[in-house]
Amino acid sequence: MSGQRFENGEDVMGRWPGSSLYYEVRIASFDPQTQLYSVRYKDGTELELKDGDIRTLHSFRNKKGPVSPSRRRSRSRSRSPGRRRSKSPSRTPKSENQSTSILKELQKEVLKVHLTPLRLTEYNGKWHGEAEVNETNFTRQRVTRAKAEEENEKTERVLRYSLLPKKEETTVPKERNRDIVVEEKPIEKAVEQPRVVPAVTSQERPVMCSCPPLEFGGSLGALLSVVFMPPAVVFLLNTCLQTDAADFLSPVPYAALWDPHVLGFFVLWLILHALFFALPVGKVVVGPAPASGKKLQYRLNGFCALLLTAVTGGVMLYLQIDLLYVYRNFLQFAASGTLLSVLLSVYLYVRSFRARREDLSPAGNAGTFVYRFFMGRELNPHIRGFDLKYFFALRPGLIGWVFFNGIMLLAEMHVQKRELPSVSMVLVNSFQLLYVAHGLWNEEGAVACMDIVHDGFGFMLAFGNLVWLPFLYSLQAFYLVNHPVEVSWPGAAAIVALNTLGYIIFRGSNNQKLNFRKNPNDPRLAHLKTIPTSTGKKLLVSGWWGFVRHPHYLGDLLMAWAWCLPCGFTHVLPYFYVIFLTGLLVHRAIRDEQLCKAKYGPDWETYCQRVPYRLVKYIY
Incomplete structure (x- = not known):
């Protein structure tokens, strides 16, 4: 058997099967058993070619112009070899014979x-x-x-x-x-009419899968999420209210969850942040092209909205408005948010049938009704220029998280008869406020996250941003109101160090990715090593992104542990957040890599060989 003449990754000219046309391809791999090369065309098509169907690039280049x-x-x-030379009829007259x-x-x-x-x-x-x-x-x-x-x-x-x-x-x-x-030179025997093999186009080529694979367990997983996630939130919050360990499994007062006044206050909260969202302040950036290919503009005024919310809370305290009303009716607020998220999801699903096909998400036509309702059909729904998905993703729920934390700090002082909040409550509030403020200050990085670019707007994001995020992410502060934990100063210092380490990794990796995406030739990033891809983009294989494939997720997990540790070890309930976040980020890392593999092809496999670990080096 002959050996491998062309190297993996080498650009050559490959003959299209069934024709005499050659196109530029890239060698992906070589099978010594079958003596076939796996090549990748520029449109993403992968085929196996014999050695005789491959030629070098320089053999097709014309040096004379x-x-x-x-x-x-x-x-x-x-x-042409084998063609008989004959004089042109126009130059040499022929006789009749x-x-x-x-x-x-x-x-x-x-x-x-x-x-x-x-x-x-x-x-x-x-x-x-x-x-x-x-x-x-x-x-x-x-x-x-x-x-x-x-x-x-x-x-x-x-x-x-x-x-x-x-x-x-x-x-x-x-x-x-x-x-x-x-x-072709005529032969003595009759020539049969040749069968022409049509060139295969991108629309006519066989596709491996016409629709994306179902995520989150498919239709069954979507159904279980829609049915069990709302009562799970109420159950966890009701458990935090129980002061005796024997009452942790007490029945939830579902009949008392409906309160029209609470629903009205929740709607006012949404209207307030819709006004903040519409303010003409902050710079406008263009987000990356989503699945529809249509780039959208985003106004970055999230940090301004956070400051205005803090001012609003200060004015309410000055006017002696009872903010502890939110703590006393926390379950009712969660139930009101659940009702609004369901109504929003139904509206989004119905209006998606008026959307153009190119405006649908990858899961827009996949699975059953329940799966499409959960994942969301329309990618970026707008109402007269008002971006619904971006608003709900980064405004009322995210800012509501830290707003609720501040109310829980006041509630702890009131319930525990304290003049100052506990060290545990201060640590939880400080860490999570820093996280939210950093996210809104660097809001430009959020416009490229998976939720905005890839996922449709359905029940998953509506319920997740209106209920799951503000009510369960504030679970530690809500838990400490009725379960005070005293943390020693050395213990507090260790927790601060852990959160600082996670924040450095989280912020450093995100900033490095954002700066490289803006300008890969930035002199400040000249020390970073990259590998080229067939899409024209480069992948980082050094710095934070050479340490593990998802360093920002690693930093996120370290900070999550720092948020839970101030709650002590008497109950597993405060650690629900870090348990949930670990499963979420592991699943999201797998989703990220599936999308990257489809986008970069063999180049992504090369990257994975250079950076073999996903989250924790030498472990996972």
């Missing part, structure tokens, strides 16, 4: 094939100095056959096959539109 189609055609005809003999020879079929090479326009990267292509769809190609023409009763039949671009393609560079005439 571009040649006109007519010159190239005449040169090809004159140099000579014409008769020639006509006898032309009784056989002569095939003339006109081929126009396909033009690949899906690839949006840069290979070998080519200009970047912005088209997102591969130009549809189709094969048409011209009817046989009989010329001058000479029984000569001419078959013409044209590989023409689709009608929508209006401009094609002349140097790419070359007509190549191939003539």
Whole structure:
């Protein structure tokens, strides 16, 4: 067996099966058993080619500059091996006898094939100095056959096959539109009409899977989440209210959860933050292209909304408005948020059927009704320019989390008869306020997260941002109101150190990713090592992103432990957050890598070999 002539990752010219056309491809791997190369075309197609179907790039390059189609055609005809040389009829007149003999020879079929090479326009990267292509769809190609023409009763039949671009393609560079005439020498036996193998287009190529795989356990997982997540929130909050360990499994007063006044206050909270969201302050950035390909603009005024909320709370304290009303009716507020999230989800699902197909999320038409309702069909729903998903993701729930924490601090002082809050309560409030303030100060990084770019807006995000986030993420502060824990100063210092370490990793990795995404050639990032990809982008393999594949998730987990440790070890309830977050981030890391593998192909496998661990080095 012959060895491997081409290296993995090498750019070569590969012949498209069933044609004589060569396109630029990249060697992905080589199988010594079958002697086949796995190659990747620019449009993402992966095929296996034999060694004889692969040629080097320089063999196709013309060192003397571009040649006109007519010159190239005449040169090809004159140099074709096995073709008989004959004088041109226009230069040498023929006698009648000579014409008769020639006509006898032309009784056989002569095939003339006109081929126009396909033009690949899906690839949006840069290979070998080519200009970047912005088209997102591969130009549809189709094969048409011209009817046989009989010329001058000479029984000569001419078959013409044209590989023409689709009608929508209006401009094609002349140097790419070359007509190549191939003539076959007539043989004594009758020539059978050849079967033309059409060129396969991006729409006609077989797709491995027409729809994305179902996530979160598919339809069953979505159904269980919709049914059990709301009562789970109420159960956990009701457990925090119990002061005796024997009462932790006390029945939940579901009949007392409905309170129209609480619902009204919750609606006022949403209206207040909708006004903050609409303020014309803060810079406007363009987010990355989502699955629909349509980039959206986002106004970054989240930190301003946080400051305005703090001022509003201070004014309410000054006016002696009873903020402890929120603590006393915390379960009712959670129930009101659940009701509003369900109504919002129903509205989003109904309005999604008016959305264009390109505005749907990847899961928009997958699975059953329950799965689509849970995942969300429309990607970025708007009402007169008001971005619903971005608003609910980064405004009322996220800011409500720290607002509730502040109320729990006041409630602890009132319930425990303290003049000052406990060290545990101060640690929890400080750590989580720092986390939220950092997220809103660096809001530009949030516009590229998976929730905004990939996931549709359905029950998962509506309930998660209106109920799960503000009420369960504040579980530690709510727990400490009725279960005080005294933390020693050395213990507090150790917890602060752990949170600081997690914050450094979290902030450093996110800032490094954001700066590299903005400007990969930034001199401040010149020390970082990267690997190129077929999309034209680069992947970091040093710095924070060379330590593990998801360093920001590692920092997030370290901070989560620092938030739970001030609650002591008398009950597992305060650690629900870190348990839930671990499962969430592990699952999200797997989802991230599935998307990256589909996007980068073999280049992602190369990255995983360079950075083998996901979250914790040498462990996972």
